Amino acid sequence: MPVRLKDVAQHAGVSVKTVSNVVNDHPHVSSDMRERVQASLTELGYRPNLAARQLKHGRGGFITLAVPQLDSPYFSELAARLSDEATRRGFLLLLDVTGADPDEERLVLSGMRAHMVDGVIFSPLALSAEEIAARTDDIPLVLLGERRTPTQFDHVAVDSVAASRAVGEHLLALGRRRPAAIGRQTREGTASVRLEGFVEALHDQGLELPDDRTVTVDGFGREEGYHGMRQLLDLPADRRPDAVFAFNDLLAVGALRACHEADVRVPDDIAVAGFDDIAEGRFHAPSLTTISPDLEVLTRSVLDLLVRRIEGWAAPPEHPVVPWTLHHRESTGGPPTAAVGPAGPRG
Numbered sequence: 001m002p003v004r005l006k007d008v009a010q011h012a013g014v015s016v017k018t019v020s021n022v023v024n025d026h027p028h029v030s031s032d033m034r035e036r037v038q039a040s041l042t043e044l045g046y047r048p049n050l051a052a053r054q055l056k057h058g059r060g061g062f063i064t065l066a067v068p069q070l071d072s073p074y075f076s077e078l079a080a081r082l083s084d085e086a087t088r089r090g091f092l093l094l095l096d097v098t099g100a101d102p103d104e105e106r107l108v109l110s111g112m113r114a115h116m117v118d119g120v121i122f123s124p125l126a127l128s129a130e131e132i133a134a135r136t137d138d139i140p141l142v143l144l145g146e147r148r149t150p151t152q153f154d155h156v157a158v159d160s161v162a163a164s165r166a167v168g169e170h171l172l173a174l175g176r177r178r179p180a181a182i183g184r185q186t187r188e189g190t191a192s193v194r195l196e197g198f199v200e201a202l203h204d205q206g207l208e209l210p211d212d213r214t215v216t217v218d219g220f221g222r223e224e225g226y227h228g229m230r231q232l233l234d235l236p237a238d239r240r241p242d243a244v245f246a247f248n249d250l251l252a253v254g255a256l257r258a259c260h261e262a263d264v265r266v267p268d269d270i271a272v273a274g275f276d277d278i279a280e281g282r283f284h285a286p287s288l289t290t291i292s293p294d295l296e297v298l299t300r301s302v303l304d305l306l307v308r309r310i311e312g313w314a315a316p317p318e319h320p321v322v323p324w325t326l327h328h329r330e331s332t333g334g335p336p337t338a339a340v341g342p343a344g345p346r347g
Contacts, residue, residue, distance in 0.1 A: 065095055
């Protein structure tokens with residue numbers, strides 16, 4: 001027999017109304033009471049009755065997460081966290097992988113791919129800000145991603161400019177004076193904002209990022225990072241970098257492999273830093289210095305906004321900023337330390 005709210009209430013020693021408030025994430029529940037009820041929900045294995053929810057609220061109980069790829073550890077972990085949190089709130093998460101194809105992303109934006117869902121979490125990569133701003137579909141939407149997006153939509157993101165600036169400052173504080181970057185792309189998006197922050201840090205110290213030490217890539221995978229680092233290592237000795245910022249951890253892992261094959265010591269000869277804090281980087285030898293976005297806060301912020309919109313919340317769009325941490329690890333030298341980036345509303 002399925003576990004009912006009444007069963008959870010008896011187990012926790014509270015009213016059915018209190019259990020319902022916790023299940024529906026109502027704010028007016030004390031933290032102690034919420035933990036008590038949540039423990040009973042978990043122990044009894046309670047799952048919301050989506051059919052009953054649909055009859056009561058006229059909703060299907062489904063949310064779509066549309067992302068460019070799932071073979072990236074960052075998006076895989078994010079999808080898993082969002083799925084768990086959506087289930088806790090009584091929704092099922094459906095995945096839509098767009099492949100960063102503009103036509104596929106337009107289908108998501110138009111609602112053609114979301115006609116049976118209550119809301120959409122969308123991480124666009126190929127569409128311009130103008131195309132996103134022209135959206136007319138009325139399905140509740142929350143945007144993800146660090147690119148600049150129209151302010152008329154809810155948007156949750158890390159401040160990649162500030163985080164990338166912190167990476168640059170860290171590398172320069174180590175005494176490195178020939179910085180390089182792997183990850184520039186021709187289109188606007190994640191790469192452009194990470195490049196912006198990194199260059200700001202260099203300019204503050206009177207340094208430039210020359211073109212021959214700025215590697216353009218087609219993708220953000222290990223192979224692109226490997227070939228990007230090989231390109232940098234082929235520079236003349238007086239031009240070869242002593243510090244490299246890869247715009248995500250997969251690029252950085254590929255770069256580390258190229259250094260290993262070329263007998264280039266990391267961090268003695270070249271310090272390497274990444275972005276995303278995937279598990280592969282933490283367990284690599286050397287372990288990878290990187291920016292770690294707070295995925296718990298990101299997940300909670302996204303679903304808070306989306307569920308409120310689904311329930312008819314009509315407040316102006318919100319643009320919360322997710323906190324981040326710069327983890328200093330073996331790939332840049334020195335003892336492991338951490339620097340925390342601020343969070344708050346964006347303008």
